[in-house]
Amino acid sequence: RAADITSHMYAAEEILRITNQNIPSRVLTFRELSAATNNFSPNNLVGEGGFGMVYKGHLKDTKEDIAVKRLDKEGFQGNREFLVEVLMLSLLSHPNLVNLIGYSTDLDQRILVYEYMPNGSLEDHLLDLPENAKALPWQTRMRIAVGAAKGIEYLHEVANPPVIYRDLKASNILLDKDFNSKLSDFGLAKLGPLGDESHVSTRVMGTYGYCAPEYAMTGKLTKMSDIYSFGVVLLELITGRRAIDPTKPTEEQVLIHWAAPLIRDRKMFVRLADPLLGKDFPVKGLYQALAIASMCMQEDPSKRPKIGDVVDALTFLAEQKYYPQRDREAAQAKGGDCSTPPKKDMGF
Incomplete structure (x- = not known):
């Protein structure tokens, strides 16, 4: 040995x-x-x-x-x-x-x-918050999501051969002094398939709650496995909840199981926003972010978006200027609400 x-x-x-x-x-x-x-x-x-x-x-x-x-x-x-x-x-x-x-x-x-990354990991600021700590602002969350997506885009589309990261989760997304995100911990990364191959067969590794279902069941690893994990991280950013949280009631312990019925009902969307945000988030932005997360977590891997489309859609979201309270008041003055889904084509 x-x-x-x-x-x-x-x-x-x-x-x-x-x-x-x-x-x-x-x-x-x-x-x-x-x-x-x-x-x-x-x-x-x-x-x-x-x-x-x-x-x-x-x-x-x-x-x-x-x-x-x-x-x-x-x-x-x-x-x-x-x-x-x-x-x-x-x-x-x-x-x-x-x-x-x-x-x-x-x-x-x-x-x-x-x-050294002075702001630690996304987990520290989103899921392990000490009492009375300030919640990460919505805009910062979207910027962190864009950075992580750009890291995956480089691995999938630029690196040659491509790299499948395989362990995307909040604790592996590190934050610099300006809260720019960087992927860390490449010990489980795999070189992607070459030529006509569609997947890499490997022993199932990764973190429960973030693993794509088809990979967990078959050990067939593709770029789409990373896209699924990214969807889970984006859902954590939106909800402030862990992918797996044994401290919650049984039916709420697995984030995607708790969120699935709420994502299917538009009237329930605002219930998915992290309570620590209060009203300080754009309702349209919430809809768009949920749409992206939902597409990334499709059961059928062939229906998940490519990472480049995810980067484009999230960049659009992160660059939006919004004034949540004013948006609501303006919408109410017109006799409507601001929960109409966005018309913009998200690139999927």
């Missing part, structure tokens, strides 16, 4: 050397990373993932704040995820993907070093 790990490490480093002209990430020593995180002090601990702990650190030579993910040596399958993450993020580059600064295999450790 130790020999396997060594040969994997050697293979990864060989690949990195061969492709070095494209790779901005650097090899760091354990000593450098220990100094940067104050000996991996508990005070620097900012998160705990399935594969290890994440610490905030500071590299003195480059004067940059970093996030240091120290993988659990005993972690299940951690070695494979480590290699995939290093290779994927070393060869991919986009403003909506987290930037891998470097990595370390020093002293039999497996450590990944990323740019």
Whole structure:
């Protein structure tokens, strides 16, 4: 087993050397990373993932704040995820993907070093809100959705071969100081099908509640699996509810099951808006966002939109200027309401 790990490490480093002209990430020593995180002090601990702990650190030579993910040596399958993450993020580059600064295999450790994202994850601001915290404004939510969609668009349509992300969820969408979103955690990503192939067959991995039903049932992974997961994240952004929430009553624990009857009835749409938004959201924008989420979560994967169409539709939504209270008052003055669905073609 130790020999396997060594040969994997050697293979990864060989690949990195061969492709070095494209790779901005650097090899760091354990000593450098220990100094940067104050000996991996508990005070620097900012998160705990399935594969290890994440610490905030500071590299003195480059004067940059970093996030240091120290993988659990005993972690299940951690070695494979480590290699995939290093290779994927070393060869991919986009403003909506987290930037891998470097990595370390020093002293039999497996450590990944990323740019530090000061606003943590979408989960922190949407689903794990402390008491009395301010809700994310509607416009910010839509901008976060656009950023995540653009990250997926790059993986699906620009990367060659295409990449299926496979683990899109609120905790993997990180936020910079301006709340721009970046996808992180590429340990489960898979290279997409090549040539005439329509799917990649793989053991089902990912997170319950975000997984596309056809992938969960058959292990056949396609780009449309990511589109489904994106629809679930968009529904979380709209409702402020978790994909799976065991603290809710039984019939409300699975977000898509709770939302499905409400999405089918236009009169119920406003009940889907996150209560923390109060009335501070555009009703038309809510309708449009729900329409996009609903299309992404279609049972039949062939009916889901392509990610480019999702980006276009969400960009339109995120750029809308709206004045919710004034919209309502103007609509009531005309004797109507502002819940008429949008006429604009959403690109689907």
